[in-house]
Amino acid sequence: xxxxxxxxxxxxxxxxxxxxxxxxxxxxxxxxxxxxxxxxxxxxxxxxxxxxxxxxxxxxxxxxxxxxxxxxxxxxxxxxxxxxxxxxxxxxxxxxxxxxxxxxxxxxxxxxxxxxxxxxxxxxxxxxxxxxxxxxxxxxxxxxxxxxxxxxxxxxxxxxxxxxxxxxxxxxxxxxxxxxxxxxxxxxxxxxxxxxxxxxxxxxxxxxxxxxxxxxxxxxxxxxxxxxxxxxxxxxxxxxxxxxxxxxxxxxxxxxxxxxxxxxxxxxxxxxxxxxxxxxxxxxxxxxxxxxxxxxxxxxxxxxxxxxxxxxxxxxxxxxxxxxxxxxxxxxxxxxxxxxxxxxxxxxxxxxxxxxxxxxxxxxxxxxxxxxxxxxxxxxxxxxxxxxxxxxxxxxxxxxxxxxxxxxxxxxxxxxxxxxxxxxxxxxxxxxxxxxxxxxxxxxxxxxxxxxxxxxxxxxxxxxxxxxxxxxxxxxxxxxxxxxxxxxxxxxxxxxxxxxxxxxxxxxxxxxxxxxxxxxxxxxxxxxxxxxxxxxxxxxxx
Amino acid sequence: xxxxxxxxxxxxxxxxxxxxxxxxxxxxxxxxxxxxxxxxxxxxxxxxxxxxxxxxxxxxxxxxxxxxxxxxxxxxxxxxxxxxxxxxxxxxxxxxxxxxxxxxxxxxxxxxxxxxxxxxxxxxxxxxxxxxxxxxxxxxxxxxxxxxxxxxxxxxxxxxxxxxxxxxxxxxxxxxxxxxxxxxxxxxxxxxxxxxxxxxxxxxxxxxxxxxxxxxxxxxxxxxxxxxxxxxxxxxxxxxxxxxxxxxxxxxxxxxxxxxxxxxxxxxxxxxxxxxxxxxxxxxxxxxxxxxxxxxxxxxxxxxxxxxxxxxxxxxxxxxxxxxxxxxxxxxxxxxxxxxxxxxxxxxxxxxxxxxxxxxxxxxxxxxxxxxxxxxxxxxx
Numbered sequence: 012x013x014x015x016x017x018x019x020x021x022x023x024x025x026x027x028x029x030x031x032x033x034x035x036x037x038x039x040x041x042x043x044x045x046x047x048x049x050x051x052x053x054x055x056x057x058x059x060x061x062x063x064x065x066x067x068x069x070x071x072x073x074x075x076x077x078x079x080x081x082x083x084x085x086x087x088x089x090x091x092x093x094x095x096x097x098x099x100x101x102x103x104x105x106x107x108x109x110x111x112x113x114x115x116x117x118x119x120x121x122x123x124x125x126x127x128x129x130x131x132x133x134x135x136x137x138x139x140x141x142x143x144x145x146x147x148x149x150x151x152x153x154x155x156x157x158x159x160x161x162x163x164x165x166x167x168x169x170x171x172x173x174x175x176x177x178x179x180x181x182x183x184x185x186x187x188x189x190x191x192x193x194x195x196x197x198x199x200x201x202x203x204x205x206x207x208x209x210x211x212x213x214x215x216x217x218x219x220x221x222x223x224x225x226x227x228x229x230x231x232x233x234x235x236x237x238x239x240x241x242x243x244x245x246x247x248x249x250x251x252x253x254x255x256x257x258x259x260x261x262x263x264x265x266x267x268x269x270x271x272x273x274x275x276x277x278x279x280x281x282x283x284x285x286x287x288x289x290x291x292x293x294x295x296x297x298x299x300x301x302x303x304x305x306x307x308x309x310x311x312x313x314x315x316x317x318x319x320x321x322x323x324x325x326x327x328x329x330x331x332x333x334x335x336x337x338x339x340x341x342x343x344x345x346x347x348x349x350x351x352x353x354x355x356x357x358x359x360x361x362x363x364x365x366x367x368x369x370x371x372x373x374x375x376x377x378x379x380x381x382x383x384x385x386x387x388x389x390x391x392x393x394x395x396x397x398x399x400x401x402x403x404x405x406x407x408x409x410x411x412x413x414x415x416x417x418x419x420x421x422x423x424x425x426x427x428x429x430x431x432x433x434x435x436x437x438x439x440x441x442x443x444x445x446x447x448x449x450x451x452x453x454x455x456x457x458x459x460x461x462x463x464x465x466x467x468x469x470x471x472x473x474x475x476x477x478x479x480x481x482x483x484x485x486x487x488x489x490x491x492x493x494x495x496x497x498x499x500x501x502x503x504x505x506x507x508x509x510x511x512x513x514x515x516x517x518x519x520x521x522x523x524x525x526x527x528x529x530x531x532x533x534x535x536x537x538x539x540x541x542x543x544x545x546x547x548x549x550x551x552x553x
Numbered sequence: 554x555x556x557x558x559x560x561x562x563x564x565x566x567x568x569x570x571x572x573x574x575x576x577x578x579x580x581x582x583x584x585x586x587x588x589x590x591x592x593x594x595x596x597x598x599x600x601x602x603x604x605x606x607x608x609x610x611x612x613x614x615x616x617x618x619x620x621x622x623x624x625x626x627x628x629x630x631x632x633x634x635x636x637x638x639x640x641x642x643x644x645x646x647x648x649x650x651x652x653x654x655x656x657x658x659x660x661x662x663x664x665x666x667x668x669x670x671x672x673x674x675x676x677x678x679x680x681x682x683x684x685x686x687x688x689x690x691x692x693x694x695x696x697x698x699x700x701x702x703x704x705x706x707x708x709x710x711x712x713x714x715x716x717x718x719x720x721x722x723x724x725x726x727x728x729x730x731x732x733x734x735x736x737x738x739x740x741x742x743x744x745x746x747x748x749x750x751x752x753x754x755x756x757x758x759x760x761x762x763x764x765x766x767x768x769x770x771x772x773x774x775x776x777x778x779x780x781x782x783x784x785x786x787x788x789x790x791x792x793x794x795x796x797x798x799x800x801x802x803x804x805x806x807x808x809x810x811x812x813x814x815x816x817x818x819x820x821x822x823x824x825x826x827x828x829x830x831x832x833x834x835x836x837x838x839x840x841x842x843x844x845x846x847x848x849x850x851x852x853x854x855x856x857x858x859x860x861x862x863x864x865x866x867x868x869x870x871x872x873x874x875x876x877x878x879x880x881x882x883x884x885x886x887x888x889x890x891x892x893x894x895x896x897x898x899x900x901x902x903x904x905x906x907x908x909x910x911x912x913x914x915x916x917x918x919x920x921x922x923x924x925x926x927x928x929x930x931x932x933x934x
Contacts, residue, residue, distance in 0.1 A: 181654040189672030204662060
């Protein structure tokens with residue numbers, strides 16, 4: 012058969028995109044080898060082992076907690092008659108919209124010594140000083156783990172729930188007929204079958220955790236991300252920061268490879284959805300316990316922090332605050348708009364190339380360009396600084412040589428770097444959405460237009476793009492929202508005096524003045540809800 | 554329960570999501586018999602199977618299942634006969650029933666060996682090994698123990714599913730459309746092979762299908778279902794020979810339908826008057842058409858049609874379609890007489906004579922035990 016797509020420009024464009032997207036990471040790793048500074052060995056002998064330990068402990072704790080929260084709630088929602096099931100189904104997704112650093116700040120406010128909870132306890136029990144009673148300290152490594160897992164567990168919940176719902180129910184029935192009770196059948200059949208989905212979600216959670224900067228920084232828990240940040244902004248040592256970023260990247264790589272190996276060749280989704288799922292009826296006591304568990308997750312991960320934000324906004328908002336919101340909002344929208352548009356375009360090119368050409372390596376551009384998703388924002392920022400810095404110097408040298416006006420830091424010192432970082436980081440999201448849209452187009456459709464005498468261009472315009480329109484829209488929206496929320500990369504890459512919404516919130520949090528930015532925070536959370544609503548809706552429809 | 558009976562279903566009704574799926578169903582199955590449940594899709598046959606397996610509860614009626622204690626692998630030994638009513642559910646795992654699902658439902662994360670031993674893992678290792686070796690031999694699966702389901706062909710997957718279901722030595726085996734995923738060419742061979750295995754093990758089984766050829770090859774007894782109830786149950790030959798309603802005859806495609814009129818105790822058709830026979834009106838059918846001329850349908854098999862080649866008879870049918878089969882030429886005939894109340898199309902007729910498309914010929918109907926039904930309007934509707 013002859014491929015519908017044999018266009019050389021298209022092919023070259025795809026490979027160029029991949030090259031652009033992965034080069035910075037390669038440059039960063041190479042640059043880190045040149046790190047011979049004393050600072051690195053000093054760090055290695057002093058704090059670095061602690062930082063690495065903290066990073067790993069944080070990762071393990073968050074994954075552990077998220078797995079407990081996520082798999083249990085998914086199992087309860089799918090396989091029991093837990094109270095309020097229809098609400099909980101989607102309420103359990105909402106914490107995803109809540110940035111962890113916001114929860115961190117709000118809960119610190121709520122639970123620390125001067126907070127309302129401890130104040131109330133003191134007045135009730137007539138305690139005078141901290142030595143009179145014990146109260147947990149949230150600004151610790153376990154505290155950070157709980158806060159982060161409260162907003163990340165929905166990944167586990169969502170993927171596990173989908174896996175459980177799409178399982179071939181006959182497998183569970185077969186288990187029953189072979190002598191297992193409903194509960195045993197769940198444990199011995201359904202859960203092992205859901206393992207690949209659980210593994211994917213755990214690796215997602217781990218990657219997000221390792222990428223977290225703001226939460227751990229706020230809690231003063233030193234991890235690799237905070238070390239990178241401090242080394243670069245505190246000591247101005249780019250090479251060492253690169254080396255730290257490379258270590259973090261290495262850990263991430265282990266996670267990705269481990270996850271891939273864990274689910275090699277395992278795909279147990281049934282192609283017969285909407286089967287009747289047998290429900291385990293709960294006793295009153297179980298009902299109390301289990302619905303209490305699910306509601307606590309929703310409350311702690313979303314409802315409570317959101318309510319606190321709203322209260323803050325109502326108490327403190329003013330016209331001045333609204334005015335302060337405008338410029339960062341516009342900045343956020345500007346960079347997010349560019350990033351979403353470019354990432355969607357790239358994804359469209361690569362996915363169509365993968366589908367329509369018969370080249371041997373056609374899969375690579377679309378899968379390689381997704382690698383950036385695994386790169387933490389802080390690491391990515393270092394990678395871009397490492398590649399764009401020298402490039403800028405080179406451009407200025409040429410300009411000087413040609414006796415032109417020196418353009419300055421056109422790449423590393425403008426929003427170009429920010430947009431570039433967003434595109435690298437979120438291309439995977441756009442790719443995934445558009446690829447799954449393309450998969451739903453039957454293969455024969457690629458050949459039908461040619462049989463009717465219609466060429467490639469007309470075919471794309473009249474057939475593929477119209478069919479893909481919803482996927483393109485969703486891809487754009489998802490990247491846009493993620494870009495609006497992204498913090499750690501912008502923090503390192505932003506041009507001077509360039510504030511985005513997330514930067515504004517972060518700075519207010521650092522200055523313990525979130526009250527001033529409650530409206531921005533609510534805006535970020537509401538934006539974050541959009542893709543969740545969309546995801547939930549498309550799941551229900553399918 | 555009668556001694557030889559393994560299963561009896563009495564006045565069973567099942568409602569799912571407030572919709573009546575099964576209504577007043579009666580059924581019995583003897584030890585060692587293979588029963589085929591056949592009927593159009595949506596007639597409730599899978600629901601009946603699931604109710605026997607324990608995945609649905611009856612809303613009225615009763616099921617009695619004898620359990621063969623000696624072979625039960627389950628630790629709980631209750632009474633010899635399980636009685637299931639709307640008020641007394643017995644969970645599937647305590648019924649000692651095996652099931653083979655349409656898509657086999659093999660556990661994709663377990664090897665063939667672990668799949669087969671899944672239901673007997675409480676037995677001592679040596680016993681497990683013994684039973685597995687036995688089944689592997691019986692089902693010609695030796696050498697495939699370590700494979701995973703996705704590494705097997707469709708036929709092999711089916712045999713693993715059979716082995717897995719047989720390992721706990723169930724008293725009854727249920728099969729849901731067991732051959733629907735098998736290549737049409739292999740199907741017959743596989744059915745015969747599987748029937749032999751079940752007979753060899755003296756295994757009682759109920760299987761569901763919508764394919765009439767499968768029931769006739771595979772079953773000792775067939776039950777034809779329609780809209781939630783069983784219309785007729787009996788040996789395949791009996792049902793084939795004397796269907797008790799037009800639905801049964803129509804679903805099993807036991808012949809073609811031509812309209813007839815009853816006038817003065819004689820049947821009139823578009824190809825002439827039917828010669829009289831001794832038992833002209835069979836069984837309960839005659840009760841329904843009593844009294845005056847009315848439109849009736851005659852079930853006509855090809856063997857009962859005679860081609861009048863002498864040329865004395867008036868041509869009364871036209872050849873509309875010709876196909877070639879191993880039984881000679883297969884013609885579809887339509888009546889020339891356009892008396893609307895009696896005209897017919899698509900009368901199936903096998904012959905060794907070659908006719909041309911559109912050729913008009915004369916046929917007549919042999920005297921035989923006519924089977925006349927009066928519900929043809931429903932068929933058309």
